[in-house]
Amino acid sequence: MDRKDNQTPQGESARILVEFLEVAITSIVFLKGIYPSGAFERRRYMNLVVHKARHPELNEYIHSAVNGLLPFIQKGMVERVAVIFFKDDKVPIERFVFKLNVNQSYGAKVEQADLEFSLRSFLIKLPVSEPMTKVLPCKCRWEITAYFRSLPQTSTSQDSEMWIPTDTKQWQQLPVIMPIRSMSSEPLGLQLYLEHASLSEPNP
């Protein structure tokens, strides 16, 4: 483990956050049942039963996507990370949005246990908010999309090249937001909410 990266509270919390995001995103994917449940195996994380993808590629996708965000999260460039479920026509059906708020000026030490305790509540809340979610039609796809506050310089790091502009469409109307869980601790604030197309969204 690279100690240097984790020396700053932002680095520390970003590392924890990234780890958490990987688990949380996998949990969301599992929750939505987009893959057969056999594609997941049960693991323990933060003393909770979570699911981990068995398929190496799925696992790798989530892992690399989230870990690719690490430097940007550290710098506070990532505003939101969304898990978007969409149909073939690229029109989203449901979006799980993690809204990040990394306090760049925070200087004290991060209490890892406290942070993990807060993050843990997300994983608890996530399965129980399942009734709020929509039923996905079959042949659904999904992606991880990160919303940057500013586009990173391509030259700054290799990681940013991994990211491509998404071609998933936006809803034409303002979406309906259903909060799932929020937490605000220093230096990390995180909110998870669900976005659905508003009722007035024209059906394609």
Next chain:
Amino acid sequence: MSFETTRSGNSGSNSKRSFNSISSNPSNKTSSSGAKNTKNDKKKKTNQKTLGMAWGANSSSSSRSAFRNSPFSDFGSYMVLKNKKLHEQFDAEASSSSQSGSSSGKSIFHGVSIFVDGYTVPSSQELRGCMLKYGGRFENYFSRHRVTHIICSNLPDSKIKNLRSFSGGLPVVKPTWVQDSVAANKLLSWIPYQLDQLASEINNQPKLSAFFPLKNSRDSDDVAPNVGNHVISETENSSLKGGTLMVANYPEHCESTEQVDLCGPEFNDILHEYQTEMMLEVPACSVGSHCELKGAELCDISTLDGMNTGFEPKSSSCQASASVCSGSLDGHNSKESSSSRISLASNQPNSTLAEPNFVENYFKSSRLHFIGTWRNRYRKRFPSSSNAFRYKSSCLNAHADCFFVAVVIKNRPELQDKPVAVCHSDSPRGTAEISSANYPARDYGIKAGMFVKDAKARCPHLVIVPYDFGAYEKVADQFYDILHKHCNKVQAVSCDEAFLDVTDSRVEDPQRLASVIRKEISDNTGCTASAGIAGNMLMARLATKTAKPDGQCYIPPEKVDDYLCALPVRALPGIGHVLAEKLKKRQIDTCRELRIISKESLQKDFGMKTGDMLWNYSRGIDNRLRWSDSEVRATSPREESKSIGAEVNWGVRFRNTNDTQHFLTNLCKEVSLRLQGCGVQGRSFTLKIKKRLSDAGEPVKYMGHGDCENLSHSITIPMATDEVDVLQRITTQLFGHFQIDVKDIRGMGLQVSKLESTDNGKLVHQRNSILSWLVSTSTKARDQEKVTSLTKCGDIVGKLNTDGDRGQLCSNHVGPYVRSDAGSSAGGSGISQDVILPPLHDLDVGVIESLPPDVIAEINDMYGGKLTSLISKYKSRTFDMNMSTTSVDSAEGVTAEEKKSHPSRLAQSNKISLDNKYGDEGTSVQPCSAPVSENISVMPSSLSQVDCSVLQQLPEELREDILGFLPAHRRLESLLDASLNPSENQTGSMQAVSSNELWVGNPPLWVDKFKVSCCGIMNIFAEMYYRSGCTCRLSSILQRLLSEKHVPLDVSTDEWDDAFSCLCELVKQYAELKIQTDIEEIYICIRLLRRLTERSKMFGLVCDGILPHLQASFGENYGGTLHVSSVQD
């Protein structure tokens, strides 16, 4: 000098050398084992004796330097060369010794190569001499490849413990074996000469491999290198019945595999011949009829005598070997065989060892398996028959008489009256268990479960017949066909027993029905059946017992008592040996005595359930739904099987892990088939192993499992499966968990649980379908809630997300929001059951007017569309001034006069309020949505739902009209009063709380403000702040408020507006505070406010009041609107 020491140490061998040289030839100067001596030998072979000695002396004195100077690069190559030379020497000696004409048989020990370990009597040199003389070999150094026998008199404990690594699996024999063999002038079996320390371990049970025809071969040439089975027969170990064949598998043992066979070539020839014959017979037999695994027994030699004339001469001395070849010769030899009929399959397929399809055949020929799986078959045949019902008044129990025997002998009239028993095996050993006996046999006291030998002792002329599963199946099917024909309520217990509910049978007299059924069964199947008729299953079963054989018995209710009183308790079902013994101790023999005891004391003595059962049964009470016969309980899958599996506890003997693997594969196949047969898949897998207890000998029951320790390991996988491959992988994995010697395994079973039905397709789909169902209902429920809450609570605005957009309309954007507004309304009308009523007062008319004409037109269009769609379902109204008339028209078009007129009027009033531009904290608009189909009036059900400000705007007469129409409300007056003058109050209170710092400080500013307020509800709020632990979380305060039910939350009229505006401001500021970081908190607060509406309408209004703001800031921060669902308790 070191030379001297060496010499003196080897003085013994020295003398032997001289002996050898005398007896054979001078060049033969081999000594036994010392490295130095053998070096000597080598030298001696080429050089002079003295020179060799000198060399030897040299080497021993300065072995280091000698090594350095030696031509060998390392010790390994040196040893190779040395061994080679030793062999050459030995060969030379051997040839000379044979030439020298030792009289006796030259090659007793042909193929035998011994290694002498440690001190022996006779000495290793003498043994070597014997080997030389009689064609054997002698190894100075142990090698698994060259040595066939290890000779020693004694072994250290460490070598005993680790025999395998020491001996490499080779026989460890006492030196007397060599001597005795020489004396007998033939090679004796080494087994009796086994080292005592080892013999005790190895000999205590026959090796299973002994019972299979092995590829015997006379000499090593015939032995396939890796099959290399060594068959050694043994005659003298009388403790082993039928003889023991020791089979050792030496994969590496290629060149000198040699069979130590007492019988010599002649016997082997015969054996060969015989085996070929056997090989031919085996397939015929197994095809023939009973591929009976259970029953394979050793046939003793007398049987074989009759069969094979050529075998006779040697048979007496070759007992053990002969038994290898014993088997099912029933087709050929039944006449000759001493026992009446050997109905055995070949001995080949009777254990896990030799037979590839062991598992499959095992289950094919297992009676328990037949009974167990019979139920599945039955259920398939009669799928509709219900399996559980109460017998109200009349129950008929039909039981075929000694089914398993009767079916077999029905075509053999000569056996009809003779004692016959069914058993898988009729071997002279008689350790097979009788599974069923007919009545003549029962008269001799023969019972199921008895060993054949015991039964024969009681009845020497007992005829043993094998199973005939095909016939059983056929007869059972016929049996049930008949039962189902006569009664539609058949409850199957087993293949030969069933209960019929004849309460409402077509035939009035159950006795006559019983006789009809019995006759039919007898006619159709050739087997007799007995029937018992009584009021319940218990009594019917007992009646059948009385009726047997081939009779019927009716116990009318009034005779139940008499019948039971005389009945011995042992006859009651559920009372076995143990319980009967216990009862006997208490002097209870009959039900009469049992009845005397109270239920309580029975329960105290025998446990709750058993006591209860005893009490009930002794009174003929049977509360069970189903009859559960112990046999069925043990074997038949229940209605919903919890687990499915297969277990083999008979004939399981393994040599090595390959056998085990093979067996597991077959077991998996069987389990997979069963899973598929039941249409289920499982997630949890348990591998059970029966391990022979360390002190357990070979069980009495042939090939049984004996005393065992039961071990199990299980694993759960995420996805249910029934696939063989997966099962196999899992079982292999599970088996890996057992640290167990495969030779100790006596039984294995694989159990699959956590079953899921395959019919519902994949788990995920199932889950999703349920999910969709849930979600759709919940959505519906939510929608429903919306409707009801609209009508009930007077939440006019803000129920729907779109309202927020409208709220923003006045403040933020124009174009897109109007569009979304319209769109959402249209969408809402298209989808949902409720209709959005826009907060008109929030609309800036100026904005609308300033819209581009095409946008206005678009809105028009959309509202037109909305209205038309609503016409069919709902009444609606619109906020659009341009369209208000249309709306009225359309609304009027749909509904009845009075009701519909209100919304339109209200709309107009809203228009007025809009024009007047009332403050944005004002609430507004009237709910008018309700599905017409449900006939819910558009009128609010109570006045509380009416927006006072709107009401206020109405013309006097209309207002009264509405009020008259509304149900009476206790707070009508005050409400009206409060609402009739909102403007002044609001402005005042707004100023009071306008500062944006209500949540600043600790405690927050508002707490103090509220505390000093004259308004009751605000005081309560402040109090709640402290009670909830001084948190700055509004949700906890609201939560506290909600939980303290006794706190009065009524707001008096004069306080209303002040409180309202203060609370609005409080919540609003709180929302602003939290919007960035904690929308969850906001969400919870909104929901809590909704719930508090129950207590005071104030909160509902507060909630509605702040929603527009909230949605606006949501749009600003999150680009969306908060989902607001109304929470009803």
